[in-house]
Amino acid sequence: MPYFAYKGRNPRGELVQGTLEGADSSAIADQLFNTGVTPVEIEATAPGVSRIAGGLLSQLRGGVTLIDLMMFSRQMYTLMKAGVPMMKGLGGLQESASNPALAKVVQDLRMSLDSGRELSAAMSRHPKVFSGYYVSLVRVGEMTGRLEEVFDRLARHIDFERDMRDRVKSALRYPMFVVAAMAIALAIVNIFVIPVFAEVFKSFGAPLPLMTRILIGFSDFTVRYWALITAATAGAYVGFRAYVQTPDGKYRWDRFKLRIPIAGKIILKGTLARFARSFGLAMQSGVPIVQGLSVVAEVVENEYMGQRIRQMRDGVERGESVLRTAATAGVFTPVVLQMIAVGDETGEIDTLMQEIAEHYEREVDYELKTLSSQIEPVLIVCLAVLVLILALGVFLPIWSLGQVALRR
Numbered sequence: 258m259p260y261f262a263y264k265g266r267n268p269r270g271e272l273v274q275g276t277l278e279g280a281d282s283s284a285i286a287d288q289l290f291n292t293g294v295t296p297v298e299i300e301a302t303a304p305g306v307s308r309i310a311g312g313l314l315s316q317l318r319g320g321v322t323l324i325d326l327m328m329f330s331r332q333m334y335t336l337m338k339a340g341v342p343m344m345k346g347l348g349g350l351q352e353s354a355s356n357p358a359l360a361k362v363v364q365d366l367r368m369s370l371d372s373g374r375e376l377s378a379a380m381s382r383h384p385k386v387f388s389g390y391y392v393s394l395v396r397v398g399e400m401t402g403r404l405e406e407v408f409d410r411l412a413r414h415i416d417f418e419r420d421m422r423d424r425v426k427s428a429l430r431y432p433m434f435v436v437a438a439m440a441i442a443l444a445i446v447n448i449f450v451i452p453v454f455a456e457v458f459k460s461f462g463a464p465l466p467l468m469t470r471i472l473i474g475f476s477d478f479t480v481r482y483w484a485l486i487t488a489a490t491a492g493a494y495v496g497f498r499a500y501v502q503t504p505d506g507k508y509r510w511d512r513f514k515l516r517i518p519i520a521g522k523i524i525l526k527g528t529l530a531r532f533a534r535s536f537g538l539a540m541q542s543g544v545p546i547v548q549g550l551s552v553v554a555e556v557v558e559n560e561y562m563g564q565r566i567r568q569m570r571d572g573v574e575r576g577e578s579v580l581r582t583a584a585t586a587g588v589f590t591p592v593v594l595q596m597i598a599v600g601d602e603t604g605e606i607d608t609l610m611q612e613i614a615e616h617y618e619r620e621v622d623y624e625l626k627t628l629s630s631q632i633e634p635v636l637i638v639c640l641a642v643l644v645l646i647l648a649l650g651v652f653l654p655i656w657s658l659g660q661v662a663l664r665r
Contacts, residue, residue, distance in 0.1 A: 261285045261301055265294040275369070275378045320358030321386045323419045329359065330412035337405040344370060362386055375399055390535060390556040397542045410538050417534065421527060421621065428628040435636050439643065446647060448483070451476035458654055465654050472650035504560070512561040519631050523624045528559050529593060530617035532566065537610030547574055562588055579606065592616070 263285060264274045277285050289296045329350065336346035347367045354360040362383055369379030377396035380387040387395075391411060398407030455473045458465055465473070479486065500506035515525050535556045539549035550570035554563040565586040572582030580598045583589050589597075596613050600606030 261299050263289060263296055263300075264298040265289055265296040275374050275382075277381070321356060321362060323415055323422075325354075325356050325359045326386065326391075327412055327415040327419060329363075330408050330415060334405060334408035334412060337408065343376070359386075376404075388556065390539075390552050393544065393548070393552045394539065394542055397539075397544050400543075403542065407542055410542065414534060414538060417618070418531070421530075421618075424622070424625045425523075425527075428625045431629055432632045432636060435640075439640060443643065444479075447476045447479045451651075452480060454651055466650075468646065468650040469654050472647070507560045508564065511559045514559070515561065519628070519635075523621060523628065524559075526617045526620045526624065528557050528562050529590065530614050530621060532557050532562065533593070533610045533617065534614035537607045537614060540607035540610065546579065 262274070262276050277289075285299050286296050332350055333346065336349070337343070341349075344367060347363055347370070351360050351363040351367065354363060365382065366376065366379045369382065370376060375396075377392050377399055380392045380395060394407050394411060395404065398404035451472055455476065458469065458473075501510045515521050515528075517524070532553060535553045536549060539552060540546070544552070547570055550566055550573065554566040554570070557563055557566065565588045569579070569582040569586055572585065573579060578601055580594065580601050583597050584594055593613055596609045597606065600609040603609075
């Protein structure tokens with residue numbers, strides 16, 4: 258997409274300028290209005306400038322991990338709390354950054370600030386490093402003078418996200434290892450073991466049981482068409498990845514993930530915790546409800562839930578209460594709806610959202626601790642069925658031939 262240079266006025270009446278990427282000038286204007294900036298002038302940049310800017314940004318967007326971003330947020334909080342000027346603090350962070358990618362991003366932030374941009378506008382140039390949620394909260398901190406507090410909350414929020422992802426990976430490591438081992442064992446048996454038994458069985462010249470014929474047929478198909486099977490599997494994987502990148506595919510896949518046995522309830526509780534934590538943080542930081550819901554819809558990392566949250570936003574814009582729009586969305590548990598109802602009545606929805614987040618974080622923690630014990634019975638049953646099929650297919654004809662020999 259093309260780049261547009263803009264000039265505008267922020268809520269304090271100060272002149273701001275910068276460059277944004279968008280489909281057309283109307284899309285750029287909408288982006289600016291959503292960030293609280295009133296555009297004064299929007300012009301398409303020269304093609305050469307666009308390519309240079311695009312190349313620079315592409316070099317600065319990748320390579321920054323959640324841990325890097327969390328440490329950056331904590332360091333910004335510490336520096337601002339100590340009263341260090343922002344430009345000086347960013348200079349120190351650039352020199353001390355252990356990640357070269359982060360150092361380049363901080364360098365670009367300093368250059369943007371030096372050219373007159375606000376910190377939030379400078380961060381918006383790096384969407385793969387600073388999410389829309391991150392940039393929105395920084396913008397609110399600039400408007401309210403609570404930037405120090407915002408960085409502290411962002412650091413805690415990122416730490417929670419990182420911890421949840423690490424625990425999910427840790428809980429799934431053993432089941433994934435077992436499934437991979439079963440798949441490898443099945444491939445070895447089909448390619449190397451069953452063909453040997455098939456030659457032995459053919460030498461007997463006796464009719465084989467149905468289970469044995471099925472195993473031999475499946476083994477023959479695997480040996481003859483292994484290249485086709487591999488190509489089809491790879492093609493299916495690539496096609497699936499491409500499909501889930503489309504809006505419709507991502508929506509359907511995210512909805513399906515919430516219905517997966519065992520894992521679905523963990524994903525749902527984790528998504529609700531992320532929604533409550535993000536929404537509560539936005540409310541505490543002074544973000545309007547409509548804008549907060551727009552930002553949170555992008556943070557929950559589930560397009561199905563995001564669509565429902567956008568429906569809530571549209572309902573609030575029409576004048577409906579948060580409770581009614583949440584109930585209409587149909588994705589929130591009774592606990593969440595009850596807390597929203599109390600928050601609507603008492604005006605403390607931000608505090609209650611944080612309590613909901615803590616509640617579901619504890620639920621997710623418990624579910625993750627017991628995930629292995631929940632999956633183990635399923636794995637044992639699958640392994641037992643696999644062994645039973647192989648045993649019947651391989652040993653049943655041997656046992657039948659032995660019985661015939663004994664009768665003779």
